[in-house]
Amino acid sequence: MGITREEVRHVAFLARLELTPEEEELYSEQLARIIDYMEKLKELDTTGIGPTTHPIPTPNPYREDKVQPSIPQEEALRNAPDKERGFFKVPRIIGEG
Amino acid sequence: MEFEAVIGLEIHAQLRTESKLFCGCSTRFGSEPNTQVCPVCLGMPGVLPVLNRRAVEYALKMALATGCRVNTNSRFARKNYFYPDLPKGYQISQYELPLAEKGEVLIEVEGRRKRVGITRIHLEEDAGKLVHGEGADSRYSFVDLNRAGVPLIEIVTEPDIRSPDEAVATLKALRDILLYLEICDCNMEEGSLRCDANVSVRPTGETTFGTKTEVKNMNSFRFLRNALEYEIKRQIEVIEEGGKVVQETRLWDPSRGVTVSMRGKEEAHDYRYFPEPDLLPVPVEEGWLEEIKGGLPELPAEKAERFVREYGLPPYDAGVLTASKHLALFFEECVRLYPKPKVVSNWIMSEVLKELNRENKDIKDSSLTPDLLASLLKLIDEGVISGKIGKTVFEEVYRTGKDPRKVVEEKGLVQIADRDALKGIVEEVLKTHPAQVEQYRKGKEGLIGFFVGQVMKKTQGRANPKVVNELLREALS
Numbered sequence: 051m052g053i054t055r056e057e058v059r060h061v062a063f064l065a066r067l068e069l070t071p072e073e074e075e076l077y078s079e080q081l082a083r084i085i086d087y088m089e090k091l092k093e094l095d096t097t098g099i100g101p102t103t104h105p106i107p108t109p110n111p112y113r114e115d116k117v118q119p120s121i122p123q124e125e126a127l128r129n130a131p132d133k134e135r136g137f138f139k140v141p142r143i144i145g146e147g
Numbered sequence: 148m149e150f151e152a153v154i155g156l157e158i159h160a161q162l163r164t165e166s167k168l169f170c171g172c173s174t175r176f177g178s179e180p181n182t183q184v185c186p187v188c189l190g191m192p193g194v195l196p197v198l199n200r201r202a203v204e205y206a207l208k209m210a211l212a213t214g215c216r217v218n219t220n221s222r223f224a225r226k227n228y229f230y231p232d233l234p235k236g237y238q239i240s241q242y243e244l245p246l247a248e249k250g251e252v253l254i255e256v257e258g259r260r261k262r263v264g265i266t267r268i269h270l271e272e273d274a275g276k277l278v279h280g281e282g283a284d285s286r287y288s289f290v291d292l293n294r295a296g297v298p299l300i301e302i303v304t305e306p307d308i309r310s311p312d313e314a315v316a317t318l319k320a321l322r323d324i325l326l327y328l329e330i331c332d333c334n335m336e337e338g339s340l341r342c343d344a345n346v347s348v349r350p351t352g353e354t355t356f357g358t359k360t361e362v363k364n365m366n367s368f369r370f371l372r373n374a375l376e377y378e379i380k381r382q383i384e385v386i387e388e389g390g391k392v393v394q395e396t397r398l399w400d401p402s403r404g405v406t407v408s409m410r411g412k413e414e415a416h417d418y419r420y421f422p423e424p425d426l427l428p429v430p431v432e433e434g435w436l437e438e439i440k441g442g443l444p445e446l447p448a449e450k451a452e453r454f455v456r457e458y459g460l461p462p463y464d465a466g467v468l469t470a471s472k473h474l475a476l477f478f479e480e481c482v483r484l485y486p487k488p489k490v491v492s493n494w495i496m497s498e499v500l501k502e503l504n505r506e507n508k509d510i511k512d513s514s515l516t517p518d519l520l521a522s523l524l525k526l527i528d529e530g531v532i533s534g535k536i537g538k539t540v541f542e543e544v545y546r547t548g549k550d551p552r553k554v555v556e557e558k559g560l561v562q563i564a565d566r567d568a569l570k571g572i573v574e575e576v577l578k579t580h581p582a583q584v585e586q587y588r589k590g591k592e593g594l595i596g597f598f599v600g601q602v603m604k605k606t607q608g609r610a611n612p613k614v615v616n617e618l619l620r621e622a623l624s
């Protein structure tokens with residue numbers, strides 16, 4: 051199954067990746083091979099088998115609703131490329147997500 | 148051509164847990180920026196989310212209160228997008244297999260009852276908050292991640308809503324339930340309750356849907372109504388002019404009273420959901436569900452019905468009194484102390500709500516107690532004060548929380564019902580208005596009201612009107 055250059059560009063945009071035309075070509079071939087491999091799984095007969103999102107049938111552990119100490123503000127902001135008055139500072143975002 | 152609107156709501160409600168959905172950071176509102184954060188909610192590499200049991204419990208309460216079918220094995224999923232308020236680059240939400248599905252909420256608009264279906268209720272984490280810079284900072288936005296990871300439920304309704312009025316009624320009904328369950332503050336200004344709407348129009352009688360737009364940024368009931376009214380009108384105009392409605396997200400701009408297209412951002416709405424590998428299916432055992440069901444309070448609609456049945460109140464009164472759980476409680480406690488439901492209801496709906504609305508307060512935050520209102524009503528019944536003076540006393544009691552009996556004593560407001568005490572005043576009034584007395588005797592009997600008014604004036608409203616009437620008629624006959 052082929053992956054078009056357009057699809058590669060779309061996925062790259064969603065992942066915020068900038069690709070050169072050579073890379074687009076290379077990834078469209080590589081991604082096509084990966085998808086082909088997935089296609090192979092379809093050859094298995096899975097009648098009667100439900101979708102499996104998790105391999106281990108353990109129940110999810112819960113935590114109690116108790117407040118635990120957070121980390122200090124300086125610590126939280128330490129890796130930030132830019133910060134001001136306790137905020138992370140980023141290029142202006144217009145509108146909303 | 149006649150058109151009808153088709154509306155569905157997506158409501159986000161912040162759950163009132165102490166800690167966040169997947170970490171132990173506090174959910175308190177209004178703290179210094181980035182002080183309620185940790186490696187988990189900051190999206191540091193290598194951390195793992197651990198689910199808050201109470202958040203699930205609260206979501207289940209809402210699910211049961213709206214008659215949803217609960218999935219005892221729901222899944223979390225990653226919703227992928229980039230935005231500075233989302234540190235991980237994905238939001239942990241639910242997609243396939245949400246916590247609950249297929250419920251309903253009942254609304255009433257202009258006396259007509261209607262059922263609005265609920266498609267699903269799911270759990271997810273909130274994003275952080277962005278503050279846009281101004282002036283010299285206008286090239287920047289500032290990110291506070293205290294809210295990132297706070298538990299939310301998203302409630303999605305069926306497209307059963309046909310007018311802005313019905314949309315407002317639906318949001319109100321859901322808000323009342325959330326408040327009764329005490330699982331959300333429902334403060335639309337602070338954003339603990341948020342509402343988006345999917346809107347389309349179609350010629351009346353048509354059964355297929357028109358192209359819808361998603362309207363956002365309506366953070367009050369008024370904005371919801373205004374935005375929907377505008378958007379419906381806009382879509383009808385587009386169609387009547389031979390155009391086509393474009394499927395897009397539009398933002399309500401309250402300052403201009405219009406919805407504005409957010410075109411161009413649509414491409415990003417490719418969320419590539421996939422099952423969250425860091426979390427296992429959410430187990431809801433039968434016993435737990437039963438326990439939650441057993442602990443549900445009487446809900447607004449049930450309570451309103453009971454008020455009509457038990458206290459003989461008109462449905463309108465019952466609706467007003469049960470809109471707030473605390474107000475309903477106040478009413479019932481008052482009636483227990485002073486068993487005249489309609490009188491209590493009238494006082495609450497006029498005097499009490501007038502004061503509360505003026506201060507934008509809930510009854511639980513005021514100094515007025517059922518005990519105080521009941522004593523006041525008793526003073527009126529006993530004839531100690533008149534109903535009119537009662538309103539003056541009420542204002543003082545509401546303001547200070549003082550015993551009404553004390554207020555009456557201190558202000559010298561006790562009603563004068565003593566015939567001898569009033570006789571002199573009546574005679575004086577008649578003496579000073581000989582012309583009116585003359586006219587009365589000639590048959591202008593309506594003047595009795597004038598004389599009563601004069602006596603009231605002289606007694607600062609304290610005279611018992613019944614006794615004054617009697618005395619006047621005796622003196623004038």
Ligand SMILES: [Zn+2]
Nearest residue numbers: 170172185188
């Ligand atoms: Zn945290």
